[in-house]
Amino acid sequence: MTTQITEAKKGNITPEMEFIAEKENIDVNVLREKIAQGRVVILKNNLRHDVIPTGVGEGLTVKINANIGTSFERSSTEEEIQKVKVIEASGAHVLMDLSTGHNIDETRMAIIKSTKLPIGTVPMYQAGKEAIDEFNDIGRLSKDKLFSDIEKHCRSGIDFITVHCGVTKFVVDALEKQGRVTDIVSRGGSMLACWIKATGKENPLYEYYDELLDIVKKYDVTLSLGDGLRPGCGYDAGDRAQVAETIVLGELVKRARKAGVQSMVEGPGHVPLNKIPAMMETIKVLTDYAPLYVLGPIVTDIAPGYDHITAAIGGTLAAYHGADFLCYVTPAEHIGLPNAKQVREGIITSLIAAHAADVARGNAAAIERDKKMSEARKNLDWDEQAKYAVDKCVFEKIMNGKPCTMCGQYCSMKIFNEYFK
């Protein structure tokens, strides 16, 4: 078995590279070179033959991910499969199963069977959950259990995994010296920091990183290097603790590339708008331009119920300044698990951010779509507008069977056409 980066380094073009180059309208040799450099990854477990290979990184369109998964209080595999259908229908490119409810393995297998979208997981959630459930002590989690869960996820066909390898003793020390308003808001990051605090030992994902690379390499599972210390509020954004972890992640990207393993880096989080450009560019430099996968960033802390919007504001600017992959945020963020309706709203909003960033980044297809929509708008052609709308259903629902009621006979387009044409 080989990996995309290994083949790319050898100068080989795989069918997945061909597929993505055609879809993204990019020269396949340019794409191959970017994969060889590690600036683009292809999400596809080599055991999963029917998955849609999805490229993430420099020169490609911005992708979006939708998170689903059970929780202790809401644990129905059926409900999650319903969400997968919503995700596919709404146009998200990737999904993550973040289940922490009952029967995690069963839920994961059912999700894999139900979709051709690439899927990510956070194996630490399963390992950590079971330690907490059994011993009520995260410190009792063993390295063997964690690594065996990782291999189990890879073997089951997962295309990428989030691993918080960067939460090292050095980084936790930086955090304690920093002093933060919201400390750690990453579940996996918090579990590992607490494990370090409880045991006094180094993060096993860091200490045994070579072993981790060996496991994922077999399946060509992409590592998504989690940002366990991402800021959980604007106040903490860009602090020494965050940057310390980013430095560690950069080292790990380098080691992954050398080992023939695909890797991307996760980014924040809560970041005021003014800090976003420098932060994105700093992360890119510190991680040697690895594909950057951000959660938000949300630009204010005061909008629970509307964090799909605060994330779209930050995500658009972040993607313009280098982020390649946006994790959606739903209106339920900070409040509870999203229902199917909130999942859909999160996806559409995230697609808008990704598209607006594609336009700003000069993607020709995205710019052309905007132009076609505008021509249809000028022609007062409502059917044609529906074709280009990001959400045809909502467009037609608001229209409610009749064209714009806003200006009537005083419509600027109508008047202008009468006098100037």
Next chain:
Amino acid sequence: MTTQITEAKKGNITPEMEFIAEKENIDVNVLREKIAQGRVVILKNNLRHDVIPTGVGEGLTVKINANIGTSFERSSTEEEIQKVKVIEASGAHVLMDLSTGHNIDETRMAIIKSTKLPIGTVPMYQAGKEAIDEFNDIGRLSKDKLFSDIEKHCRSGIDFITVHCGVTKFVVDALEKQGRVTDIVSRGGSMLACWIKATGKENPLYEYYDELLDIVKKYDVTLSLGDGLRPGCGYDAGDRAQVAETIVLGELVKRARKAGVQSMVEGPGHVPLNKIPAMMETIKVLTDYAPLYVLGPIVTDIAPGYDHITAAIGGTLAAYHGADFLCYVTPAEHIGLPNAKQVREGIITSLIAAHAADVARGNAAAIERDKKMSEARKNLDWDEQAKYAVDKCVFEKIMNGKPCTMCGQYCSMKIFNEYFK
């Protein structure tokens, strides 16, 4: 009768300046100086004693406006008064009555009576509508009718008026030479361009600008110099036609200041994210740092049904780069007149953009509110979070009586506190 800018130039501090300086936590002498320079305006007709004087411009928090008004097809004063109640309850700072339905005067008087918020109108809508209704030809509109409608609006207590003085023969010529995808999307701008085309004469609002200044000065009505040639799609953004008009607006700002009239400048529209920083800074320079009032800007054309969100993305970045005043956009934009629910959604989204920009601009009170929210979040204090939430109702509705169901006993905050405190 005098005006705020006249008093400020004399070195006098008015009660309105005192009120705003206290509310915005800014030194009253700094504020007075900015009003004297024309970089800040106070929206308040001197006949309207009970209005909340509202400052717009450099150094102040970002304000938001909500548009309401009847149309030919939906013309109920009662419905508009309902919207005023929604606007006040949601926290918008200003509203505009853009009525083009029946009984425009009656609707405007009812709105004025119903609120203490500053109110703006576009008198050209009334004048243009009546010419179209009566003669089916905008070219038949007379200068006298237009100016008498302007004076009528001022006399009735309106605090600011949009006047498309910058749509001159020179600018219309620049437009025709430019060639655009969506030509003109401003109703007032379109009416005046067509008037020029039909009559061959100069825009009366430009030709008789001194007379216009005399009228508004009597009431201290602020001129909002409309951008009749704002881009109606990303493709047209920042073109020669738009900048030609901005140059004219800059000249008119200078003349208004000299005459002792307060003025602000309106900005776009549809603008891809990458063009926003330079465009805002260019408008500010060309108009000698007049308060800048933008509609959006929306960052993609393909999201009808979600243009409150595309406007929040663009509006936050625009305000960070100099815009002072955001006109809200509702989910119904480009499709129809908004209902009360859509008005509310537009306002909350716009408030989020304004607040996120205030945070990014370093406003101490805005940053403190985010910090308080984050402290409450870390303490898992849901009542305290509701206090700082931009929309307490929606926050509590999603919460539905119980705290976050997302992570349960695996909550990062909870785990971290156990091991680190």
